[in-house]
Amino acid sequence: MVFLSSLGVALWSHWKKAQLPAPAFxxxxxxxxxxQxxxxxQPFTVQAQGILxxxxxxxxxxxxxxxVSLHDSDVISDIYHFKDWQDFINIRDLCVVWGANVRTDAFRAMSYSNTTWTCWVGPRNAPAAQWFAWxxxxxxxxxxxxPQVQRAIKSAxxxxxIRLTGQLARYSHGGGFQRGTSTTRTDQGNGACETVYVERFEIIRPANPGWHLVYRLSLVLLWGALLGLVVLFFVAPVRGLRG
Structure with a gap:
C-alpha cells in the first residue's frame, strides 16, 4: 500500500510541478x-574539459x-553536443516567453517541447495561435x-x-565546430535561436515549489517502499520455511 500510494503521489506531483502558473503569479x-x-x-577564450x-x-x-521548456545538453540521448561537437559549454537550452504572452495568459494556451536544437511550439486549441505573439x-x-553560473542555470x-545577463555571441573551437546566434526576436526556423554567454543567472520567482518538494519526498518514499518489498520477497519465504 505504501508503494502504490507513493507511486500515485509521485506521478501526480510530477505532472503538477510542470504546470505553468497563472499570469498573476x-x-x-x-x-x-x-x-540588446x-x-x-572583446573576443575571449574559455576552457572546458580540455577544449579551448x-x-x-x-x-x-x-x-x-x-x-516554458528546456533541454539539457548532457542527457544520454543528446549525442551531438558531447560526442560529435565536443561542445561542453552549451550546458542547457531554455525556451522562454515574456511580455503580452504572459500578461494575457496566451502562453498557457500553447504546448512546448525541446529537442537538441529546437523549441517546438503549438496551440492547445485553435484560437490560441491568434493570441500568441511569436x-x-x-x-x-x-x-x-x-561552475557557479552553471549550477544556477541548471536549477531552473x-x-x-528568470533573469540572465551576458552577451549574444558566436563561439567555436579548434576542432572545426562553430555556432552563431540570432540577433533579432522576429526570425523563425533554422538559425533563429539566441546563443548567450551567461555572466549572471537568477531565478526571480520559482514556480510550484510545493509540488517539487512533494515530488522529491514521494520518490524517497517510493524507493524506500520498493526496497522493503525486495527485502520481504527474499526474507519472507525463508521465515516461512523455518516455521
Whole structure:
C-alpha cells in the first residue's frame, strides 16, 4: 500500500510541478522585451574539459522571461553536443516567453517541447495561435564555463521567472565546430535561436515549489517502499520455511 500510494503521489506531483502558473503569479514589470545593446567586450577564450573555446560577443543582452521548456545538453540521448561537437559549454537550452504572452495568459494556451536544437511550439486549441505573439518567445543556447553560473542555470525549472545577463555571441573551437546566434526576436526556423554567454543567472520567482518538494519526498518514499518489498520477497519465504 505504501508503494502504490507513493507511486500515485509521485506521478501526480510530477505532472503538477510542470504546470505553468497563472499570469498573476509573475512580476509583470520584469517581463519586458529583452534588452540588446552594443557591447565593448572583446573576443575571449574559455576552457572546458580540455577544449579551448573562442567566444565572440556581438551584443550585451539582458533577458527576463518565463521558462516554458528546456533541454539539457548532457542527457544520454543528446549525442551531438558531447560526442560529435565536443561542445561542453552549451550546458542547457531554455525556451522562454515574456511580455503580452504572459500578461494575457496566451502562453498557457500553447504546448512546448525541446529537442537538441529546437523549441517546438503549438496551440492547445485553435484560437490560441491568434493570441500568441511569436516575437515574444525565444529558444536560448546558454553558454558558461563558470561552475557557479552553471549550477544556477541548471536549477531552473519549467514555470520559473528568470533573469540572465551576458552577451549574444558566436563561439567555436579548434576542432572545426562553430555556432552563431540570432540577433533579432522576429526570425523563425533554422538559425533563429539566441546563443548567450551567461555572466549572471537568477531565478526571480520559482514556480510550484510545493509540488517539487512533494515530488522529491514521494520518490524517497517510493524507493524506500520498493526496497522493503525486495527485502520481504527474499526474507519472507525463508521465515516461512523455518516455521
Amino acid at each position: 509573475y512580476d509583470q514589470a520584469q517581463l519586458a522585451a529583452p534588452r 545593446t552594443p557591447t565593448t567586450r 573555446y573562442t567566444i565572440e560577443p556581438l551584443y550585451d543582452y539582458v533577458l527576463e522571461a518565463v521558462v 516575437d515574444q518567445l525565444s529558444n536560448n543556447h546558454l553558454l558558461s564555463a563558470d 525549472v519549467i514555470g520559473d521567472q
